[in-house]
Amino acid sequence: MSPRAFRLAVWWLLALLLAAGFATLGRWQLARMHEKQAMLAAAAQAQDHAHPQPLLLASDPGRALDYDWAVGSGRIANLTLWLDNQQRGGRVGVRMYCVLLPDDGVQALLVDAGWWPLAGDRTLPVFGCPAGAGQAVRGLLASPPSEGLAHGAALAQQGDGRWLASRMDLPEIARALSLPTGIAPRVLRLDPQREHADAGAMLAPGERDLDILPNTLTPERHLGYAVQWFGLALTVLVVALVLTFRTKKKKI
Known part of the structure; x- marks a missing residue:
């Protein structure tokens, strides 16, 4: 294998590893999105x-x-x-x-x-x-x-x-x-x-809600992060293709 071909092989190996890692993070964000959507639906149905x-x-x-x-x-x-x-x-x-x-x-x-x-x-x-x-x-x-x-x-x-x-x-x-x-x-x-009916005066003046995802990311935010991770994976592959094309063009 020539030095140029070896470098190309290394670039593609790194590119595939990075793309796979970014795609894995994107899939994880999608899984969290679906999990929280299911939680919100179950809570709404329970009410x-x-x-x-x-x-x-x-x-x-x-x-x-x-x-x-x-x-x-x-x-x-x-x-x-x-x-x-x-x-x-x-x-x-x-x-x-x-x-x-x-x-x-x-x-x-x-x-x-x-x-x-x-x-x-x-x-x-x-x-x-x-x-x-x-x-x-x-x-x-x-x-x-x-x-x-x-x-x-x-x-x-x-x-x-x-x-x-x-x-x-x-x-x-x-x-x-x-x-x-x-x-x-x-x-x-x-x-x-x-707000003021249950347990006497226990509730006033605290603020109440039934938000089951407080202090955490919403499903929409998880979807946004998933798109970003998949976008990074695609970008890595595009860069690898461009570098490969330029290297072969110089060889010609």
């Missing part, structure tokens, strides 16, 4: 207000990744859990969770009571979950926010029954809050249509 499910379903490990519209009641524990680093509309804040001990279940259930903005000094809101029995709630049972990268303790006590969590490590939260039966694998996202 059937005419056929609510019992809160007991939150404890079913077989449905940990599913969505159900649920209604029930129970006792709110005398503590408040704030989940840190939660963005909403480009603003930084925290999400408030209350611990509900359902009347029809044995496991505690985390109730997403809304998002709150944080000031520059990062002082937590003074508002907290109202303790008491007979609290009626309704909303969407869904997976808790992703834990992300584990770094340091997941939970820190702030005093007066208030806790600040850096991630949703349910087993660690259950141990810290002394919940012997653990916490249900799904949380209850309270119905935004009833």
Whole structure:
């Protein structure tokens, strides 16, 4: 093999490896797009207000990744859990969770009571979950926010029954809050249509929604990234073809 042919072979080997790598990343982005589209469709289908499910379903490990519209009641524990680093509309804040001990279940259930903005000094809101029995709630049972990268303790006590969590490590939260039966694998996202009706004053003035993809990429963004990766793969092949054509032309 001549030196020129050897160089061409090396160029094409590198080009094919790069193109294959970019195409793999593009396929991964497409898979994530389809996965999130399926999640959004399942969540939308689950919001059937005419056929609510019992809160007991939150404890079913077989449905940990599913969505159900649920209604029930129970006792709110005398503590408040704030989940840190939660963005909403480009603003930084925290999400408030209350611990509900359902009347029809044995496991505690985390109730997403809304998002709150944080000031520059990062002082937590003074508002907290109202303790008491007979609290009626309704909303969407869904997976808790992703834990992300584990770094340091997941939970820190702030005093007066208030806790600040850096991630949703349910087993660690259950141990810290002394919940012997653990916490249900799904949380209850309270119905935004009833901002001041459920659980007394628990919801005001936090902002509620049923967004199941907070702080993450939308399917449209994944599609955009997939197009970029496939475009890079095509560009590499085009460059390789141009170099090959120029090399052969010089040889002639």
